[in-house]
Amino acid sequence: MDKKNIIDILNRIGELLEIKGESPFKSRAYYNAVRILENLNEDIETLIKEDRLKDLKGIGDALNKKITEYYTTGSLKYYEDLKAEFPESLLELLNVPGVGPKKVGVLYKQLGIKTIGELEYACIENRLVELPGFGEKTQKKILEGIGQYKKYQGKYLYSEAYGQAGIILEHLKTLKGIRKIEIAGSLRRRKEVIGDIDILVASDEPEIVMDAFTDGDYVRDVIAIGETKSSIYTNYGIQVDLRVIKPDEFPYALQYFTGSKEHNVSLRHRAKEMGLKMNEYGLFKEDDTNILVADESELYEVLGLEFIPPELREDMGEIEAAANHSLPELITDEDIKGIFHVHTVYSDGSCTIEEMAHKAKELGYSYLGITDHSQSAYYAGGLKLDDILRQWEEIDNINKTISDIRILKGIESDILPDGSLDYPDELLKEFDFIIGSVHSNFGLSEEDMTERIIRALNNPYLTILGHPTGRLLLSREGYRIDMRRIMEEAAKNKKVIEINANPYRLDMDWRLLKTGKEMGIKFVIGPDAHNLQGFYDVKYGVGIARKGWLEAADVINCMGLDDIIREFRKGE
DNA sequence: GCCGTTTTCGGCCCGACTGTTTTCAGTCG
Structure with missing residues (x-):
């Protein structure tokens, strides 16, 4: 029983209550509890054991009892009773964009729809149009939503797969008889979305x-067990393939199973031109003798190439670059000197400025740019003028007392539909820096959305364009924009583009970074942190920057404090 | 279901958008 189990069950209760039609405030209380537990800096088991759960604001008597019951007995009667009223599969329907709890309730009560499959069939049969609150367009939208949902089935965020792989590696590392163990596949290439996890073992x-x-313990189902390959599903549903290889064959197999497929096709083509044949077992001369190599780097060397970091193996010019010694010296976690884009209790973050500052300092950063939401972001508690003045005063005071780190005054200003920023110029110019982000009116046409952002990029006070497409991986497509034009405008106006490191966003997309860099654009890796844990997302952003060929010099938060301040003053 | 308090019931963040309606409900952020 860990925190995730508890959070899951609270979420499900909230959703079932909504479907049932209970007071929205009741379900909100459950979601609220979920948020509180997610942001908890203390161990939940300790809190339960010491009976301190109810001290948390937002957890009262009822929730305290339910959580404790679930934790101590492994089940919760209230939930079991609720579940008995509705099939649990109803909850899956909520994953279809455009379908919420009310619609699920109607679909179930009036048409007996319990699963996505049944819903899809009912749409095709044209049976939704007659339902109260539904119509032609709703039915069409739901059908499209189902298509989108299916597309994302069986895909996982990099961060989830990374966490799962870590658990498995930890479990296997202690085994004797393992000579080498490595992650391969798209996870090793640090793709933003992963299908399955590949692990290679030399033994x-x-x-x-x-x-x-x-x-x-992580195994949910075993799919296959063989001598060279076994597959399982983890408790989170991710498929993991493990291959055992003879130690001599390890480098060839690691290269082969890291991919990408396209990279390997190009590589084999190159090998063939050199009169060689390569596969997962070796690199063979025409007389079929194997060319022995100790590791991947020797393998690439035989092919006349510099070692190509796994992140670059996407067949996007890396082989040519490796041949003529022009591979980039990729940015690393250690290059990051400071942090921009964090939220605090002033808006929708869960920690104070001081807490965030101390964490940033502990992690070795030398500056921290605070960026709460601006006033238009009602849903996130955006800052009014008074709040800003109060925040500035607090930052000034903290800067006086804390050493070795400097807090910078920023804001994540909404880019309003007309492209303007969310405060008057007199106020905007007082910030150290400004991130401009789109948080509303996602439905504009490509033309209008592009114009909107371009106008923001022409605002002298905007420093950074935040999460440029607004996508949420595996759940929401980005808004429609002409990224090429936006990049041109950013380059022209010397605006920085964010690589949002939140694992749900990883926006901008790595596929565009290399082009951006060639256009002269500078980037910033921002964690978009809403709590202390959020700082650890920086590494995902670094992974994406690496995939996009970026070096430390391309990313402004690799600069030291003095340089960054000079950089920001340049624009004034 | 939680919170606060002018101690026990009333308020709980708010607005845009869409599609369904004819004044509003549901979804989303």
Whole structure:
């Protein structure tokens, strides 16, 4: 029983209550509790054991009892009773964009629809149009939503897959008989979305490895157990393939299974031109003798190439660059000197400025740019003029007392539909820097949305364009924009573009970074942190920057404090 | 279901958008 189980059940209760039609404030209380637990800096088990849960603002008597019951007995009667009223599969319907709890309630009560499949069928049969509150367009939208949902099925965020892989590696590392163990596949290439996890092990004793792998706590189902390959589903539903390889073959297999497919096709083509044949077992001369290599880097060397970091293996020019020694020296986690884009209790963050500052300092950063939401972002508690003045005063005071880190005054200003920023110029110019982001009116035409952002990029006070497409991976497409034109405008006006490191966003997309860099654009890696944990997302942003060929010099938060201040003053 | 308090019931963030309606409900952020 861990925090995630508790959070899951509270969420499900909230959703079931909504479907049932209970007071919205009741379900909100459950969602509120979820948020509180997610942002908890203390161990939840300790809180339960010491009976301190109810001290948390937002958790009262009822929730305290329910959480404690679930934690101590492993089940919760209230939830079981609620579940008995509705099939649990109803909750899956909520994943379809455009379908909320009210619609689920109607679909279930009037048409007996319980699953996505049934819903899809009912749409095709034209049976939704007659329902109260539904119509032609709703039915069409739901059908499209189902299509989108299906597209994302079986896909996972990099951060989720990374976490799961870590657990498995930890479990296997202690085994004797393992000579080498590595992650391969898209996870090693640090793709933003992952289909499955590939793990390679070099060992002379495959049986021991396979037994241990398929026997871990993380296993939900075993799909197959073989001598060279076994597959499982983890508790989170991610498929994991583990391959055991003879130690001599490890470098070839690692290269082969890291991919990408396109990279390997190009690489094999190159090998063939050199009279060589390559596959997962080796690199063979025409007489079929294997060219022995100790690691991947020697393998690339034989092919006349510099070592190509896995992140770059997407067949986007990396092989040519490796051949003529022009691969970039990719940015690393250690290059990041300071942080921009964090939220605090002033808007929708859960920690104070001081807490965030101390964490940033502890992590070795030398500056921290605070960016709460601006006044138009009602839903996130955006800052009014008074709040801003109060925040500035607080920042000034903290800067006086804290050493080795400097807090910078920023704001994440909404870019309003007309492209203007959310405060008058007299106020805007007083900030150290400004991130401009789109948070509303996502439905503008491509033309209008592009114009909107271009106008913002022409605002002298805007420093950084935040999460440029607004996408949420696996759940929401970005808004329609002409990214090429936006990049041109950013380059012309010397505006920085954010690589939002939140694992749900990873926006802007790495596929565009190399082009942007060639256009002379500078980037910033921003965690969009809403709590202390958020700082740890920076590494995901670094991964994306690496995939986009970026070096430390391309990313402004690799600059030291003095340089950054000079950089910001340049615009004034 | 939680909170606060002028101690026990009333308020709980707010607005845009869409599609369905004919004045509003549901969804989303």
